[in-house]
Ligand SMILES: Nc1ncnc2c1ncn2[C@@H]1O[C@H](COP(=O)(O)OP(=O)(O)OP(=O)(O)O)[C@@H](O)[C@H]1O
């Protein structure tokens with residue numbers, strides 16, 4: 428059983444805090460790492476794959492430190508986000524080279540097996556530079572699982588894939604998860620994560636915002652009161668337009684903030700309602716910010732995207 | 733040595749357009765030699781100008797720079813280095829393998845043509861050509877190691893390398909004595925002086941100093957590059 432433990436981990440770049448005191452455990456099965464752009468997903472994956480040192484805290488695989496420990500790559504397969512991959516090699520040469528670099532006993536057989544698994548055998552003699560995004564992604568997958576790793580880390584694997592390729596990759600990852608391997612992938616799209624992940628970890632602005640299966644995440648999202656702080660060119664008129672529309676539970680004027688505090692009922696609807704009402708009344712919106720803690724802002728982001 | 737790393741490195745080096753620039757170096761050297769031979773100028777003086785100033789002074793460092801950075805900096809730049817690093821391979825093995833490819837290529841593309849050009853120009857007399865060739869082998873190896881390290885240290889390795897070769901070695905080195913002591917080119921020249929017949933090649937740096945510095949730079953740069961590569965960080969920023 429392969430378990431990645433992230434223990435009180437922070438990572439900063441100069442004075443940007445990319446990951447802020449995160450603690451989580453990634454075990455067998457499929458885990459989705461969900462968060463908006465800049466949340467710290469890639470930073471976390473880089474630390475889990477040994478390509479970035481934590482500024483504080485520890486990232487370990489079954490108790491062994493990952494940073495500066497190349498032995499962990501016997502267990503870990505990494506599918507990086509970047510596309511560049513020796514484009515002067517053919518798919519076959521690329522995967523074979525990866526098998527050889529792992530020092531496998533029969534690299535040819537391993538490469539063949541991996542390419543078959545991702546169904547890329549038919550294009551293996553073409554240069555990887557000529558592949559489509561989805562094909563590149565699959566060959567990267569093949570290179571990551573050529574040594575039959577117990578952990579698979581994927582950064583935004585579905586980016587740029589067409590729906591058919593997406594389904595195929597999901598199927599492949601499901602099989603991996605069902606085998607009892609530890610699979611972690613990142614995404615900023617809630618639907619994608621819901622479809623695939625047994626378990627979801629949400630990160631927002633470097634913080635670990637929520638954790639659970641998709642039902643729990645959905646519930647967190649919809650059962651909470653949703654409060655917004657809104658500033659506009661005409662707060663008074665905006666308030667009456669919103670009251671007339673009836674999809675808000677409460678509106679008050681905050682004199683110290685010089686802003687409206689709005690409580691939305693149907694939170695999904697509110698994000699589309701507000702701009703519509705404002706436009707109809709000829710009011711310009713200056714600020715719309717979730718007044719609750721960060722979790723709110725993720726969800727509004729996740730749902731609206 | 734890891735044969736897979738060597739194969740990938742060599743293909744990366746010669747499988748790109750860069751190879752055309754690299755091949756221009758030997759061609760240029762041979763053309764210049766053929767032209768110079770028929771110019772009727774003093775042969776020893778010509779040998780110094782072509783083998784010393786042009787080859788050892790300019791073409792060897794430029795080749796070392798393109799090759800030394802080419803074996804690793806390109807991969808670091810485009811991120812494909814992760815496929816080498818996400819493997820249970822000791823980092824020093826990756827670095828020494830790449831260094832062997834770089835040194836071999838630099839020799840092939842600059843020291844060997846230097847030797848051939850020298851034979852065309854001057855023949856084997858006074859061991860002048862042999863001296864320059866050994867100098868080019870030694871400095872070519874040192875440049876490879878140094879520029880490979882630069883490729884690991886900075887994203888601006890080519891600029892930094894050019895600054896070193898052109899500004900420090902060529903410009904400052906030709907006026908300031910102290911700067912010559914810290915110049916790979918002068919170490920090569922010092923070997924040439926030691927091998928060639930007395931009085932034919934003159935070098936400002938003593939042989940002992942040159943040999944020590946060559947070894948220290950070669951070994952030190954390789955060791956430091958290995959350490960730096962083990963701590964290579966993937967950046968989230970594009
Ligand atoms: N090398 C770096 N130097 C400075 N800041 C960085 C660096 N890498 C990441 N950051 C910052 O850290 C934060 C988290 O970045 P990260 O790339 O981990 O986010 P992400 O969740 O992967 O986002 P995306 O969905 O855009 O890929 C961002 O604010 C980013 O600007």
Ligand SMILES: [Mg+2]
Nearest residue numbers: 468469470583
């Ligand atoms: Mg990212």
